[in-house]
Amino acid sequence: MPQTHNELDGPYQQLFEHLSLTLAPEQLMTSEAQTLAYGTDASFYRLIPQLVVKVNTLEQLQLVMASCANLQLxxxxxxxxxxxxxxxxxxxxxxLLxxxxxxxxxLDNGNKISLQPGVIGADANRYLAPFQxxxxxxxASINACKIGGIAANNASGMCCGTAQNSYHTMASITLVLTDGTVLNTGDPQSVAAFKQSHASLLEQLSELAQTTQQNTALADKIRHKYRLKNTTGYSLNALVDFTDPFDILQHLMIGSEGTLAFIAELTYNTVVEHPHKASTLLVFENSDVACKAVEVLAKQAVAAVELMDGRALASVANQAGMPKFIADLDNQACALLVETRGSQADELSQLCQQxxxxxxxxxxxGEVAFTTKSSETAALWAIRKGMFPAVGAVRETGTTVIIEDVAFPVERLANGVNELQALFTKHGYHEAIxxxxxxxxxxxxxFTQGFEDPDEVARYGRFMDEVSQLVAVKxxxxxxxxxxxxxxxxxxxxxxxxxxxxxxMQQIKQLFDPQGLLNPGVILNDDSQAHLANLKPMPAADDLVDKCIECGFCEPVCPSGSLSLSPRQRIVLYRELSELRRTGDKPLRLAELEKDFKYQGVDTCAAVGLCADRCPVGINTGDLVRKLRExxxxxxxxxxxxxxxxxxxVATMTRLGLGTAELGHKIxxxxxxxxxxxxxxxxxxxxxxxxxxxxxxxAKYQPPQARFHKQKVVYIPSCASRTMAPPxxxxxxxxxxxxxxxVLEKAxxxxxxxxxxxELCCGMPYHSKGMFDLxxxxxxxxxxxxxxxxxxxxxxxLMDTSPCAKRSKEQFERxxxxxxxxxxxxxxALDKLEIAQLDEPVMLHLTCSSRRMDMHDPLLSIAKRCAKQAILPEHIYCCGWAGDKGFTTPELNQAALAPLKAQVPExxxxxxxxSRTCEIGLSQHSGVVYQSILYLVDEVSL
Structure with a gap:
C-alpha cells in the first residue's frame, strides 16, 4: 500500500524533498498515523515527530544527519x-534503525563480540551461548531492547552490577559524530586519521580530564557516585578513570542517550556464562534485617541479590506457582532472592553452603531452599519478574505505570527503603512497591499515576521533588x-x-554537539518543570488492551512491524481513535486516522498472538483486531x-480452482x-x-485403507492439506x-x-475474521x-497442521x-522408527502456533535426528501468512519473511x-520448497 505523505512546514518540507532524492518513499514517514505511532516509547511522555526517517546504511545516516544540520533541525x-x-x-x-x-x-573465540546497534540483547547472548x-x-528488557539503547543508556540489570555494564566491558566503539566523521576506536588507521582531523577535540578532552582530576573534591565526588550504579547525566567517571583522550571519548558515549554522537557499532569484552546456577528465596521480618543480610552477602560469591518489599510480595502472592507462605506475610516483610553460579556442580554446592x-x-x-532445578529456579525468578506487570495489571484505566530506579549507598539501603515507603504513604501511592x-x-x-487531572500532575511533581531530595541530597x-x-x-x-x-556536562555537550541538535531536552534541560511536560495520555479504548503500558516488549515477534504497525503502535492509534470518537472533536482528523488504521491496524495484523507471550500483562492485540474485524x-x-x-x-470448489491453475501452468x-x-x-x-x-x-482426498494395529491414532487432515497438494x-x-x-504405519x-x-474444520478461518459463533x-x-x-x-x-491443533486444544471441552x-x-513416534539420517542441510520453520505450544526444542530434536544439519533462521517468529493473509495481503508475508532467503545455505x-499454508509463503520467499516435517520423517524412516 503506498505511503501517505502529509505536507510539512518550512524546513521540514525542504528536508523531506532533499531526502526523497536518495531514500525510498517507505523510508520517509509523515502521516499522522505513522508519526503518532512512533512518537511513543516505554516512558510516560509523548512527542510527535514532524518526520520519521528509517535508515538502512551508515551512508544514509550520515546523509540525514548532514541534512538536518544544514537546516538546523x-x-x-x-x-x-x-x-x-x-x-x-x-x-x-x-x-529509526x-x-x-x-x-x-x-571475536577471539567468544571473548569479544562486535555488535551493530540494532542487535537485540538476547540475540547477542544467543550468539555467544556456544562459547559459554x-x-x-x-x-530486564533484554528480549526487546537493542545494543544501541543498552549502550546509550548504560543499562545494567539483575546480575550485571557496576563491573559488567557497557562502560566497563566495552572494548571499542564506532561512532558517527555530528560533522559526519566516522571513528572506530578499535581500528588503528581510523584512530590515526582522527588524531589529524580532530586534534583540537582530543586536546580539549585531555584538558577537561586533567582539570577534573586536579579538582580533588569533584574527583572524589565522581568516584563516590560511580561506586554506586549511576546513569544520571554524562559519564563523568571517564574524566577521572582515563588520561588517553580516545578512552575518555569512547567512555563518554556510554550513557549519553544519543546526545553526543551515533553509536554505529560496539565491541564488548564478554563475560562468563556459568553452566551451573542455584537460587534461593529468603524472607526476613523487615527491611532492616534484610538489608543487613545484604551487607553480609556482598562479601560472598553471589551473582545476584534481588530485594522485594512486603507490598511487592503481596502483589504476586496469589499468582500461580507462588510459595504458599507468601500470602501470609505482612507488609513489613522483606525478601531476598539470591543466585549463585559455578563452573562445576560441586563448586556450586559449596558456594550455596557458604x-x-x-x-x-x-x-x-519463610524461605525456599537453594535449588538447581531449572523449573524451580524459573518459578523463583518469576516472583521477581512478575512484580512490574502485577502493578500494571491492577492499575485504573487512564493511569500509567511509572517505574523509577534510584541507588543508595548499600550501608544506607534500609533507611532508603523505609523512607521511600513513608513517601509513598505521604503522597497517597498506596499501591507502590x-x-x-x-x-x-x-x-x-x-506506582500508578494519572495525568489527566492537574492536581494529579501536581501530586506527582511534589512526590518527585521529595524523592530527589531524599536520594540525591540526604x-x-x-x-x-x-x-x-x-x-x-x-x-x-x-x-x-x-x-x-x-x-x-555542559562543556562536554558543547564539544560534541555545538549546534545543540542531538536529542535536545534529554540529560541536560534548563526547564525545571520539563518532567511535568508532554505527559502521555492513556485514554480508555477497550478492556482487551487498556492495561497496555506501551513498553514495546511485543515488537520483536510481530510479523507486521516492518510493514505497518507493531502491537504497541496499534494500541497507541486505537487509543487516539477512541478518544476522538468520545470527544467528537476534529472529525476530519478522525476520518483520516480511521482510514489509515483500517489497513495499518486491522488488515495487516496477523492476529496470531505472539505479542501476548512477550507482553508483561498478557495482552493479545490480535483479540482486539478480531473484534474489529467482526x-x-x-x-x-x-x-x-x-x-x-x-x-x-467449499473444499470441492477449492480443488477445482487449484486444478484450473495447475492446468493453466502446464499450458x-x-x-x-x-x-x-x-x-x-x-x-x-x-x-x-x-x-x-x-x-x-x-490434492485428491482419498483416505487409505487402515491396517490393524494394537495402537491407534485419530488423524484429522486439515482443510488445507485435504485440498492442497505440494507444488x-x-x-x-x-x-x-x-x-x-x-509415517504412522511405520510407527x-x-x-x-x-x-x-x-465437512470438518477447527473454525480458525471464521475465528480470524471475528465470526465467533460460526x-x-x-x-x-x-x-x-x-x-x-x-x-x-x-x-x-493428530492434526497435521499446527494452528488447527492449537485452536482445538484451547476450544475443546472434553x-x-x-x-x-x-x-x-x-x-x-520417533523412538518407534528406524531412521537413516539425511546427509544434507534442511531449513526449518517453527510456526507461531507451534511456538506458542513450546515446540521449539522438539522440532530441533526431530530435525537433528533426521538430517545432518538443521537451520532454524533467526528473526522470523511468524511467517505472516496468517490463515489467508498470504493470499489477500501478500505484502505481510513478504515483510515477515524478508530475512529468510539470505539465511538459506548454499x-x-x-x-x-x-502448516500447509505457511509453507506456500516460505517456499516463495526462500527459493526452497517447504513441506511438512512429516515428509522428512517419512523419507528417512526405513
Whole structure:
C-alpha cells in the first residue's frame, strides 16, 4: 500500500524533498498515523515527530544527519524504544534503525563480540551461548531492547552490577559524530586519521580530564557516585578513570542517550556464562534485617541479590506457582532472592553452603531452599519478574505505570527503603512497591499515576521533588541508577551533581554537539518543570488492551512491524481513535486516522498472538483486531454461514480452482500464467490471489485403507492439506494425507480418519475474521467427531497442521489428547522408527502456533535426528501468512519473511514446517520448497 505523505512546514518540507532524492518513499514517514505511532516509547511522555526517517546504511545516516544540520533541525536516534525516561522520542526528526542494523561478529573465540546497534540483547547472548559467554549488561528488557539503547543508556540489570555494564566491558566503539566523521576506536588507521582531523577535540578532552582530576573534591565526588550504579547525566567517571583522550571519548558515549554522537557499532569484552546456577528465596521480618543480610552477602560469591518489599510480595502472592507462605506475610516483610553460579556442580554446592552459613544469625520468616532445578529456579525468578506487570495489571484505566530506579549507598539501603515507603504513604501511592538489585543499592519503585487531572500532575511533581531530595541530597545517591536520565530526571541533574558537575556536562555537550541538535531536552534541560511536560495520555479504548503500558516488549515477534504497525503502535492509534470518537472533536482528523488504521491496524495484523507471550500483562492485540474485524465481516455473515454448512462443497470448489491453475501452468508456463494472474488480481481489487510457482496443486482426498494395529491414532487432515497438494517442483509430490499415514504405519499405529472429513474444520478461518459463533459451531462439530472416533478420548489425536491443533486444544471441552505433527512425532513416534539420517542441510520453520505450544526444542530434536544439519533462521517468529493473509495481503508475508532467503545455505534444497499454508509463503520467499516435517520423517524412516 503506498505511503501517505502529509505536507510539512518550512524546513521540514525542504528536508523531506532533499531526502526523497536518495531514500525510498517507505523510508520517509509523515502521516499522522505513522508519526503518532512512533512518537511513543516505554516512558510516560509523548512527542510527535514532524518526520520519521528509517535508515538502512551508515551512508544514509550520515546523509540525514548532514541534512538536518544544514537546516538546523534537531534529531533523535531510536532503536527499540523500550526506554523508560523519554529519551527515544522527538517533536522534530526521529531517525529509526531498520532491520539492516543487526550484524554481529564473534571475536577471539567468544571473548569479544562486535555488535551493530540494532542487535537485540538476547540475540547477542544467543550468539555467544556456544562459547559459554554473554554480554555483561542484562537489563530486564533484554528480549526487546537493542545494543544501541543498552549502550546509550548504560543499562545494567539483575546480575550485571557496576563491573559488567557497557562502560566497563566495552572494548571499542564506532561512532558517527555530528560533522559526519566516522571513528572506530578499535581500528588503528581510523584512530590515526582522527588524531589529524580532530586534534583540537582530543586536546580539549585531555584538558577537561586533567582539570577534573586536579579538582580533588569533584574527583572524589565522581568516584563516590560511580561506586554506586549511576546513569544520571554524562559519564563523568571517564574524566577521572582515563588520561588517553580516545578512552575518555569512547567512555563518554556510554550513557549519553544519543546526545553526543551515533553509536554505529560496539565491541564488548564478554563475560562468563556459568553452566551451573542455584537460587534461593529468603524472607526476613523487615527491611532492616534484610538489608543487613545484604551487607553480609556482598562479601560472598553471589551473582545476584534481588530485594522485594512486603507490598511487592503481596502483589504476586496469589499468582500461580507462588510459595504458599507468601500470602501470609505482612507488609513489613522483606525478601531476598539470591543466585549463585559455578563452573562445576560441586563448586556450586559449596558456594550455596557458604552463603547459608554466612546468614545463620539472620532469622527468617519463610524461605525456599537453594535449588538447581531449572523449573524451580524459573518459578523463583518469576516472583521477581512478575512484580512490574502485577502493578500494571491492577492499575485504573487512564493511569500509567511509572517505574523509577534510584541507588543508595548499600550501608544506607534500609533507611532508603523505609523512607521511600513513608513517601509513598505521604503522597497517597498506596499501591507502590519496591524491588531492586540489592548488591548495588539499586531500588526500583513502581506506582500508578494519572495525568489527566492537574492536581494529579501536581501530586506527582511534589512526590518527585521529595524523592530527589531524599536520594540525591540526604543520602548522596543516584537519582537514575540504570534507566538513563532521559527527560524525567533532566531537571534534577544539577541537584545531584552540583554546579561544578553540571558545568562539566555542559562543556562536554558543547564539544560534541555545538549546534545543540542531538536529542535536545534529554540529560541536560534548563526547564525545571520539563518532567511535568508532554505527559502521555492513556485514554480508555477497550478492556482487551487498556492495561497496555506501551513498553514495546511485543515488537520483536510481530510479523507486521516492518510493514505497518507493531502491537504497541496499534494500541497507541486505537487509543487516539477512541478518544476522538468520545470527544467528537476534529472529525476530519478522525476520518483520516480511521482510514489509515483500517489497513495499518486491522488488515495487516496477523492476529496470531505472539505479542501476548512477550507482553508483561498478557495482552493479545490480535483479540482486539478480531473484534474489529467482526464489524467489517458482519455483512458477509450469510455467505460465511453457507460455507460453514456446506464445507465439503467449499473444499470441492477449492480443488477445482487449484486444478484450473495447475492446468493453466502446464499450458502457459510460469511467466505467462504469472502475468495473467497479476491482471486478474488487479481487476478483482486483490480478491483473487496472484499465482506464483509455490502455489499448491490440487490434492485428491482419498483416505487409505487402515491396517490393524494394537495402537491407534485419530488423524484429522486439515482443510488445507485435504485440498492442497505440494507444488509442482516439490521433492515429494505426494499429498500430506498419504505421507502422514505412511509415517504412522511405520510407527505401528492404526490410523482412524473421520468418514465425513471434508465437512470438518477447527473454525480458525471464521475465528480470524471475528465470526465467533460460526467458529464455535465448527469447532464443536469437530470435537464431537473426534470424541466418537477416539472412543471417548482413549486414543491420541493428530492434526497435521499446527494452528488447527492449537485452536482445538484451547476450544475443546472434553478430555482429548490433541497433537500437531512435531509434538506427536516427538512424543509418540520417533523412538518407534528406524531412521537413516539425511546427509544434507534442511531449513526449518517453527510456526507461531507451534511456538506458542513450546515446540521449539522438539522440532530441533526431530530435525537433528533426521538430517545432518538443521537451520532454524533467526528473526522470523511468524511467517505472516496468517490463515489467508498470504493470499489477500501478500505484502505481510513478504515483510515477515524478508530475512529468510539470505539465511538459506548454499546447496540447501529442502525446507520443513507443519502448516500447509505457511509453507506456500516460505517456499516463495526462500527459493526452497517447504513441506511438512512429516515428509522428512517419512523419507528417512526405513
Amino acid at each position: 534537531p534529531y533523535t536516534f531510536r532503536a527499540a524504544g523500550t526506554s523508560l525516561s523519554g529519551q527515544a522520542i522527538s517533536d522534530s526528526v526521529l531517525i 531498520s532491520d539492516d542494523w543487526r550484524s554481529h561478529q564473534i 559467554r554473554k554480554i555483561g549488561p542484562d537489563p 552463603v547459608m552459613d554466612s546468614l545463620r544469625n539472620f532469622p527468617r520468616v 519496591i524491588f531492586g538489585h540489592a548488591l548495588a543499592g539499586n531500588l526500583h519503585f513502581v 543520602y548522596q545517591g543516584s537519582l537514575k541508577a540504570e534507566h538513563g536520565t532521559g527527560r524525567n530526571m533532566a531537571p534534577f541533574v544539577e541537584l545531584e551533581w552540583g554546579a561544578e558537575g553540571i558545568a562539566l 464489524k467489517h465481516y458482519a455483512k458477509h455473515q450469510n455467505i460465511a454461514r453457507w460455507t460453514a454448512e456446506h464445507f465439503s462443497s 502457459l508456463g510460469d511467466k505467462a500464467l504469472g502475468a495473467i494472474s497479476k491482471g486478474i488480481t488487479k481487476v478483482s481489487a486483490g480478491k483473487v490471489p496472484t499465482w506464483n510457482p509455490s502455489f499448491p496443486r490440487r 509442482a517442483d516439490a521433492i515429494d509430490p505426494r499429498p500430506l494425507l498419504e505421507v502422514t499415514c505412511s 505401528g499405529y492404526e490410523v482412524l480418519i473421520p468418514g465425513n472429513g471434508d 467458529a464455535s459451531s465448527k469447532s464443536q462439530q469437530l470435537e464431537d467427531a473426534i470424541w466418537q472416533l477416539s472412543e471417548h478420548g482413549r486414543w491420541p489425536v 478430555d482429548l489428547d490433541i497433537h500437531e505433527p512435531i509434538g506427536f512425532i516427538h512424543q509418540h 546447496g540447501c534444497t529442502r525446507g520443513y514446517s507443519n
